[in-house]
Amino acid sequence: MLKMSDVLDEKNKILREKSLEVTFPLNDKQKQTVKEIIEFLTNSQIPELAEKYDLRPGMGLAPIQLGIKERYFVVVHEYDEGKFDNYVIFNPKLVSNSEEIIYVGEGEGCLSVNREVCGIVPRYARVTLEGYDQDGNKIRIRGREELAVAFQHELDHLDGILFTDKIDPKDPFKNKDLYREI
């Protein structure tokens, strides 16, 4: 079972590395890691379990945050109270996006960033990604609103980018009125 201490902190330079394309079929260890990430993210969003296992809530994780330089991510989205959808996408690419830009009003969070960071991170309101599922089948997934934000946040991790990079420290709420708050 993954623990909070398995997640690398923002100070760790590995987080700045680019993750590498994954080849199929996945081996047992890779499949096990995917399962563990899903379990970790799900538990972290269920308050009793988050407390029991001492987890900060998070909806997404890229393996680079565990020091594994593989190009995929996992998002566990609570679409209704206590109900979760899992998204696991390998070698993902952004293939289309809305013109509209949104930002998370309370600020984005990241399991690797253990502090409050205020400021606007502009994200597309809707995105379509293409990639592969765990069996190597080509898939196309759409996300809107917070799910779209999560996808873009995780895609950035695969290129060594953290959400904090996108906030201007001198003017964290720059251009606020150009975007829609969610």
Ligand code: NI
């Ligand atoms: Ni993150």
